[in-house]
Amino acid sequence: GNSVTQMEGPVTLSEEAFLTINCTYTATGYPSLFWYVQYPGEGLQLLLKATKADDKGSNKGFEATYRKETTSFHLEKGSVQVSDSAVYFCALIPNSGNTPLVFGKGTRLSVIA
């Protein structure tokens, strides 16, 4: 079946540190891949996406590259800020038709000043 595995949190970083949150997936065919972010007390919102192999999604200084050979979509940011503290969810949609998003379990990031 389709599934997403994320690194377990919580992740605690100092401001301006480099961030990597690992995400790997299992899916038939070539899914589209996403990162969603949930700020405290809010619902999820789309952060970035990539719809085919080698695509790079980017937004707000975050980047992730769709790696078919390693079935991965790791999230990176060069210099995190306190305002980046949130829960990050990796997700996929299979390319097989009208199937809802499949989410990973989420990784909580805390950035301290």
Next chain:
Amino acid sequence: NAGVTQTPKFQVLKTGQSMTLQCAQDMNHNSMYWYRQDPGMGLRLIYYSASEGTTDKGEVPNGYNVSRLNKREFSLRLESAAPSQTSVYFCASSWSSGANVLTFGAGSRLTVL
């Protein structure tokens, strides 16, 4: 510019009581979803409605019923609440069930004693 509106935001129930979570979207989206979020479990799909007049089970449908009242509204009902249903519930919507961008509500925190 409301997006997805969920009510109530907070609810405390006793075991065996019933209640309905309401969700409405004003974006003319075709598909709507109910997820629950639990610590360490991420988001799990309860039910979804690909289009008005249809509903489908997700990963964890037991103990819940849904109604797609019209294109705008999608309600989630707990007929006999159990402590295991203590969770944060999120409603979401999208253009289609295969669409890659979901718009989420702010969540409803339910506690069952």
